[in-house]
Amino acid sequence: MYRFGILGTGRIGEMHAKLVAAQPDAQVTWCYDIDLARAQNTADKYGAKASTDIDQLLAADDVDVVLIASPTNTHVELILKAAAAGKPILCEKPIDVDIFKVEECHQKLQSFNAHIQLGFNRRFDPSHRAVQQAVASGGVGPLELLVITSRDPGPPPPRAILEACGGLFRDTTIHDFDMARFVLAEEPVEIYVMASNRVDPIFAELNDVDTAMIIMRTASGALCHINNSRRTNYGYDQRVEAFGGEGMVRSNNHRPTEVSHYNDQGTAQREPLEHFFIERYRDAYEGEIRDFIDRLEAGQPPSVTFEDGRRALILAEAAIQSFKENRPITINYEH
Amino acid sequence: MYRFGILGTGRIGEMHAKLVAAQPDAQVTWCYDIDLARAQNTADKYGAKASTDIDQLLAADDVDVVLIASPTNTHVELILKAAAAGKPILCEKPIDVDIFKVEECHQKLQSFNAHIQLGFNRRFDPSHRAVQQAVASGGVGPLELLVITSRDPGPPPPRAILEACGGLFRDTTIHDFDMARFVLAEEPVEIYVMASNRVDPIFAELNDVDTAMIIMRTASGALCHINNSRRTNYGYDQRVEAFGGEGMVRSNNHRPTEVSHYNDQGTAQREPLEHFFIERYRDAYEGEIRDFIDRLEAGQPPSVTFEDGRRALILAEAAIQSFKENRPITINYEH
Amino acid sequence: MYRFGILGTGRIGEMHAKLVAAQPDAQVTWCYDIDLARAQNTADKYGAKASTDIDQLLAADDVDVVLIASPTNTHVELILKAAAAGKPILCEKPIDVDIFKVEECHQKLQSFNAHIQLGFNRRFDPSHRAVQQAVASGGVGPLELLVITSRDPGPPPPRAILEACGGLFRDTTIHDFDMARFVLAEEPVEIYVMASNRVDPIFAELNDVDTAMIIMRTASGALCHINNSRRTNYGYDQRVEAFGGEGMVRSNNHRPTEVSHYNDQGTAQREPLEHFFIERYRDAYEGEIRDFIDRLEAGQPPSVTFEDGRRALILAEAAIQSFKENRPITINYEH
Amino acid sequence: MYRFGILGTGRIGEMHAKLVAAQPDAQVTWCYDIDLARAQNTADKYGAKASTDIDQLLAADDVDVVLIASPTNTHVELILKAAAAGKPILCEKPIDVDIFKVEECHQKLQSFNAHIQLGFNRRFDPSHRAVQQAVASGGVGPLELLVITSRDPGPPPPRAILEACGGLFRDTTIHDFDMARFVLAEEPVEIYVMASNRVDPIFAELNDVDTAMIIMRTASGALCHINNSRRTNYGYDQRVEAFGGEGMVRSNNHRPTEVSHYNDQGTAQREPLEHFFIERYRDAYEGEIRDFIDRLEAGQPPSVTFEDGRRALILAEAAIQSFKENRPITINYEH
DSSP, X not given: OEEEEEEOOSHHHHHHHHHHHTSTTEEEEEEEOSSHHHHHHHHHHTTOEEESOHHHHHHOTTOXXXXXXXXXXXXXXXXXXXXXXXXXXXXXXXXXXXXXXXXHHHHHHTTTTOOEEEEOGGGGOHHHHHHHHHHHTTTTSSEEEEEEEEEOOSSOOOHHHHHHTTOHHHHTHHHHHHHHHHHHSSOEEEEEEEEEOOSOHHHHHTTOOSEEEEEEEETTOOEEEEEEESOOTTSOEEEEEEEETTEEEEEOOOOSOOEEEEETTEEEEBOXXXXXXXXXXXXXXXXXXXXXXXXXXXXXXXXXXXXHHHHHHHHHHHHHHHHHXXXXXXXXXXX | OEEEEEEOOSHHHHHHHHHHHTSTTEEEEEEEOSSHHHHHHHHHHTTOEEESOHHHHHHOTTOOEEEEOSOGGGHHHHHHHHHHTTOOEEEESOSOSOHHHHHHHHHHHTTSOOOEEEEOGGGGOHHHHHHHHHHHTTTTSSEEEEEEEEEOOSSOOOHXXXXXXXXXXXXXXXXXXXXXXXXXXXXXXXXXXXXXXXSOHHHHHTTOOSEEEEEEEETTOOEEEEEEESOOTTSOEEEEEEEETTEEEEEOOOXXXXXXXXXXXXXXXXXXXXXXXXXXXXXXXXHHHHHHHHHHHHTOOOSSXXXXXXXXXXXXXXXXXXXXXXXXXXXXXXX | OEEEEEEOOSHHHHHHHHHHHTSTTEEEEEEEOSSHHHHHHHHHHTTOEEESOHHHHHHOTTOOEEEEOSOGGGHHHHHHHHHHTTOOEEEESOSOSOHHHHHHHHHHHTTTTOOEEEEOGGGGOHHHHHHHHHHHTTTTSSEEEEEEEEEOOSSOOOHXXXXXXXXXXXXXXXXXXXXXXXXXXXXXXXXXXXXXXXXXXXXXXXXXXXXXXXXXXXXXXXXXXXXXXXXXXXXXXXXXEEEETTEEEEEOOOOSOOEEEEETTEEEEBOOOOOSHHHHTHHHHHHHHHHHHHHHHHTOOOSSOHHHHHHHHHHHHHHHHHHHHTSOEEOOSOO | OXXXXXXXXXXXXXXXXXHHHTSTXXXXXXXXXXXXXXXXXXHHHTTOEEESXXXXXXXXXXXXXXXXXXXXXXXXXXXXXXXXXXXXXXXXXXXXXXXXXXXXXXXXXXXXOOOEEEEOGGGGOHHHHHXXXXXXXXXXXXXXXXXXEEEOOSSOOOHHHHHHTTOHIIIIIHHHHHHHHHHHOSOEEEEEEEEEOOSOHHXXXXXXXXXXXXXXXXXXXXXXXXXXXXXXXXXXXXXXXXXXXXXXXXXXXXXXXXXXXXXXTEEEEBOOOOOSHHXXXXXXXXXXXXXXXXXXXXXXXXXXXXXXXXXXHHHHHHHHHHHHHTSOEEOOSOO
16 A cells, blocks of 8 residues: 655645545555645545645655645755655656756755656556557557647636746646657657747736747657647647558547537537546546556656656757747757 | 430439530430420530430430439330330339339330349449448458438428329338348348338328338348438438448448538537538449449449349338338238 | 445446445445355455345444345345335346336335435436437437447357346346437337347357347337347447437447557557446446435435336337237336 | 640649540640640540640630640740730649749749639648638637648659659648648748658658658748658548637548448548549549639639749748758748
């Protein structure tokens, strides 16, 4: 039985706690949040203890692992404390929006033999994962074109979240950068970005963009396109298409049902797509927790690493630079 | 070059004339109709001669074959005249709505070595035909269930047409009976029908039905379902589904384009289905004419025979009897 | 918190226990089975007590409700005991394969004010339910044609199960009869069946059939077709199509992912359908339990009643009679 | 009746001649080719005259319009001659692979009031056109993302064709550039290209590429992505997806039938896509000819102009420059 300490019990932490509790070999024993009432609220649901003192939680003898779902700017501190305490860590993405803090964390982690899994949950989505596996097993031959469509539903998140999130590329596209690395099985070596403000004035006010197209190239010449929007009026549009010398495999969108409607206005109409990540990636989040536990149980290293988090952020940094300087950027993974 | 006499230049005859003219090895040379202006109108489009005298047309030395597209109650007379004149015949379905006239025609035809192809055009629809071929080649293993969905768009045809058409089973379902025989590759031996009046009062007034469900059985135990409606508000719904021990093959609906729409009302919405048989079965009608010509050219017998027309009508008669007597009817193909 | 006694801890009981345990307001407190080891095995997973004594379980002060998932031939006895003990009941379908036992149970239940929900789980499948709701809300206009495709994957169940199950119509089609009643919102008044043996010799040996087509009629003239097979090589084929004066709504098949494959053999290929009811109807089973709890909590009667179970069985009996006598049978719901 | 002179009777000229002949208000009266036998062969099919002398054809009194389908490097000369002769022109794309020749032709044409329609046939494809119309009518709100997938089937064309075609961007992508301009309803102002050699060594030998990804930006900030491959093993992959503030509209691939297959290997499998442009864009080529005739008849200017051909080629030139210099290129339409 893996006893989880949940660090951060906002909406994402709540979701993780529920999924942990649903595993036959896991339970939530502690909840930490800076807001005690919020920690207590989640704790009560699972018969767990609540605390606003991270050290108390890490010192407790009934916490085997921690799951970090607190605000992004606290991740590095919590990672380092948990690593120092010898707890295996499942940490939400991104590590931080500041690449320098990430690099510093990277250095400090050298002294611990930390088991850290980064929360790139989409790798565990059964549909996207099937694409990756088809590619990895040679199902499309040598991969040549990878097209990732990744469009959030609207309206935009609240201003406070947008201000803290690091902008489109570090907050949202980072998932797509990780998906690209996951499916390509090769590092992108160059990136170019076009982006604009089409959705809501708030993005321009924050010096951010809301609409973007990216292309990347790997050393072998495989090409990858990502397109993003911060507002989609038909749901959360999440597709991955891998094309190669022997075929194509696609991961298409998800809907709540398999119902289609026919009338004099049109045919085969289905409902809007599942609204957002909590619905669309529910299976992925559960798969992520299962993979975390299963690998701990098997004594294996995590399948998604701190380094994966660092590299995805480096791609986000390069995207920002490409956009600002309007030129292709060669990726340097060693800062 | 096959020189066609078109017998009957109403809407269906017009369509056939156009398709004949589009063949590189065929031309329309004569048009016959009881309405001279109508015959002339079609004839003018193709540089053909017009006549209201069928004997004149059959005696002309520039008519190689005839295509009968006149009202159903004239088919038998025209078939017999054309057969007597030694002209190969492509005749629209049904042969007649009166099985006794059909049987009598059958007898009289014994004295001619007539080449008659019945106009069950759907056998030449590329989609339905692919279903038949998949079944015939063993693609679904032994055929067990055949489901035919066949629903006309609305509103209902004009009263005069409904009065002359012989009712739902002889007019419309007859195509489905032929499709069943085509795909089953076995004769139905028993039939049962439930039907009702749900679409328009005119059907009840004419002692006809507008909504029907049929099941049939073959000697080997394969089962076939047909469902019909005289009014579909999303277009002309035409599907064939063949299920067997090793899989299923389906022929799905056709639309004018491959466009789909996504918005806050729904996703993947396509336009209504192609409206009716002239649009939906355009390729089938052309394939039918090609098959007719190609078999003449190759000296082969027609692929869809008078006997196919007779048997489909016998199924329609059995359907009517089943509906009237509310009991399953054993099919007797030898009257 | 609703404390469940699980009666019968075979494969279906196990599945239910897991779903009960996953509800925030329910827990498994007792497990009953004639095989103690089996009961204990399930009980251990949920911190529950195990017993082979049904009376002990029903007398326990920590059982609020019971869920009956034992073999069908024990349902009536357990229903009556639980009803006598005043426990709300969620009982797997069918009530029994013997209509006389069901009628007798019906009589005896008059003396209790029993809360019994019948396990027609498919009513809670989000896709089928959306069809029912679209019909109920007038989305297709007056319902005219209902087509239910319901084909089990193969190979056939073990002989012992087939011997006890009451045959295709009482065991499998009973779900489709309930679905028909659910969507039609009208009672079928007449039924006709064709069936055959095409799948495996065991069905003929047991005097059962493995392949069937059914048509039914309601008083208003709506028509319903059901087709069944005991073996489908592409998965569990479960579709519902409702057609009416203003359109059509369809519930299509479910697959584990949304992935499609393209290569030189074909395009848009998806994986086989979800294998069988435990996978395909997982959400439906969970929805059923939620509905059971929610209605208890709200003080409402169950949404699927003993009477629904009785009527579905009457349809199955009529189907068997129709098949044996090869004639349409008028349904008599009052035996 | 519009009497067509067909200039160039290779495979494309043949196809055009057949489509012209199928129009009720058009006929093929002259065929020109440098190979007399080839011209004669086509001419014979339509009762036309053949010539290797372009001046003879242009002087004939039974040529109303010309259709230029000769090799690309002859287009400019033929356009100028036909324009001088006052014949309306339908000319295959591209005008030329040499932008300087195109500009020079542009200058010379100033002295004629020439009616020239450029052969961007895809604008007349019913599916792509429906996308353009949905966008133009506001169906997706302000256009933000346009994704064009355009992948040729393999194997690559013969070396001689590849040597003369001007490379991927001038030969193939030029259609996509025109489609982008057609749907965007705004000029691209900047372009960036990544491309590679993944398909066949011949492309590298010819200093060409076979695999490419492009992004473009308009002045208003709409973004457009194009991806290309010279080899697709599942058919000719041609899709257009337009995304905006109020939804998305997509034009999906075409297949010869609507048949799908289900078995233990997979479900819903369809056949490979239609092979290549002659099959896939048959309706588009016919629509192009109809539009050409209809506008002549109505006294309207052509809907696709020489200037459209020039601008698409300028985009191709910018793409090549972007690829060679590995930087985004600002488009200058005024050379």
